[in-house]
Amino acid sequence: MTSTGRRLHFKTFVLIMLMVVFGPLGDAVLRKGMSRVGAMASWAPADVARFFFRAFSSGMIWVGIGSLLAFFVAYMLVLSWADYSYVQPASSVALCMVALLGYFGLGEAISPLRWVGILVICAGVLVVGHTPPSTTAGG
Amino acid sequence: MLRELIFYVLIIVPGTGGELCVTRAMKAIGEVTDFRPMALLRVIARAMRNGWMWIGILFMTIGFFALLGMLSVANVSFVIPATALSYAVGTLGGKFFLGERVSRQRWVGVLLVCIGVSLVFIGKG
Numbered sequence: 001m002t003s004t005g006r007r008l009h010f011k012t013f014v015l016i017m018l019m020v021v022f023g024p025l026g027d028a029v030l031r032k033g034m035s036r037v038g039a040m041a042s043w044a045p046a047d048v049a050r051f052f053f054r055a056f057s058s059g060m061i062w063v064g065i066g067s068l069l070a071f072f073v074a075y076m077l078v079l080s081w082a083d084y085s086y087v088q089p090a091s092s093v094a095l096c097m098v099a100l101l102g103y104f105g106l107g108e109a110i111s112p113l114r115w116v117g118i119l120v121i122c123a124g125v126l127v128v129g130h131t132p133p134s135t136t137a138g139g
Numbered sequence: 140m141l142r143e144l145i146f147y148v149l150i151i152v153p154g155t156g157g158e159l160c161v162t163r164a165m166k167a168i169g170e171v172t173d174f175r176p177m178a179l180l181r182v183i184a185r186a187m188r189n190g191w192m193w194i195g196i197l198f199m200t201i202g203f204f205a206l207l208g209m210l211s212v213a214n215v216s217f218v219i220p221a222t223a224l225s226y227a228v229g230t231l232g233g234k235f236f237l238g239e240r241v242s243r244q245r246w247v248g249v250l251l252v253c254i255g256v257s258l259v260f261i262g263k264g
Contacts, residue, residue, distance in 0.1 A: 024219070030207065031215035039212045040142070055207055068203075076161060076186065077179070081170035084162040085233030085241050085249075088226050092252065095220045102216030110216050110262075117258030118220050124251030131245045 012082050016091050018074040024097035026067030028105055033060035086132075092125045146209040147221070154202025155225040159232040160195030166237070167191070220259040226252045 037058060040051040055061050078087055099118050102108040164186055171182050186192050209218050230249045233239040 027210075027215050027219050031210045031218075034207055034211040037211055040208060043142075051211075052204065052207070055211075061207075073179075073183075076165055076183070077171050077174075079162045079165040080168055080182070083233060083239045084159060084237055085230040085239050085245060088158070088229045088233075092223055092226060095223060098219040099216045102214055106215065108214040108216045113262030114217070114220070114259050115262075117255045117260075117262055119255070120258060121220060121223050121252050121255030124226075124248040124253075124255060127248030127251060128245050129248075131242055131248075 008081065012078055012087075015074045015078040016087065016093075019071050019078070019091045020094045020097060022067045022071040022074065023091070023094045024101055026064045026071060027098055028064075028101040029060055029067060030064035031102070032106060033058045033064060036060070086128060092121055095121050143209065143212060146205045146212075149205030150202050150209060150222050151225050151228060153198040154205070154222075155228045155232060157195045157198030157200075157202060158225075158229065159236050160191045160198060162195075162233075162237060164189040164192035164195060217259065217263055221256060221263075223252050223256045223259075 034055065037051070037054045041047040075087070075091075095118055099110060099115070103110050167189055168182060168185055171179075173179075206218070206222075227249055230241055230245070234241045
């Protein structure tokens with residue numbers, strides 16, 4: 001691999017790591033917040049508005065949004081050079097992080113089959129991760 | 140059940156479409172090489188002047204609201220792996236909307252992701 005190729009791989013790796021930390025953290029905090037908000041009563045406009053008003057009145061939702069914004073900035077930057085069809089699956093290591101946060105942090109029950117599914121997804125991610133990050137002229 | 144299905148479709152379709160539009164905007168900006176805070180702010184300001192970025196943000200906002208709805212009724216350890224189906228949709232979008240060359244190896248990876256998502260769904264029951 002050339003030094004340019006190594007540099008591209010390194011900065012892609014760093015930004016994907018930031019995505020893997022901030023994305024799942026944001027998702028787990030949002031789940032915690034939304035489980036307190038409760039389900040939407042119906043699709044009636046007043047109920048939908050009340051549901052989102054309750055959601056955005058929760059401090060925990062804003063912490064989750066902050067974490068997802070950090071994820072989004074890292075995502076935007078990495079997409080300035082790397083393929084979308086590379087970054088998207090490569091960042092799905094975050095799925096394992098989400099499952100671990102759900103299991104240990106939120107006490108969610110995860111069936112063995114779901115764990116297998118998550119591991120298969122991660123195997124897919126590894127396969128994608130061994131392809132070149134950019135195949136377009138701009139990358 | 141219908142409510143979850145509506146939320147799910149809204150997460151996958153507008154959510155992934157939005158990401159493809161954001162990618163298009165960022166590709167127009169070109170590779171970011173300067174990571175100092177002021178330089179990053181300038182990059183973000185330039186990105187915000189691109190129409191695709193705003194279309195992308197609009198679609199991603201719809202996807203985000205649907206995600207909040209889904210997380211109010213289902214566990215995060217189910218919702219997030221289940222939405223990995225967007226990888227298949229995104230790879231198709233990358234190929235046809237962004238002109239990326241998707242190798243056979245990358246397709247194999249995406250296929251594995253899809254199989255994993257199916258197992259996550261079956262494992263929910």
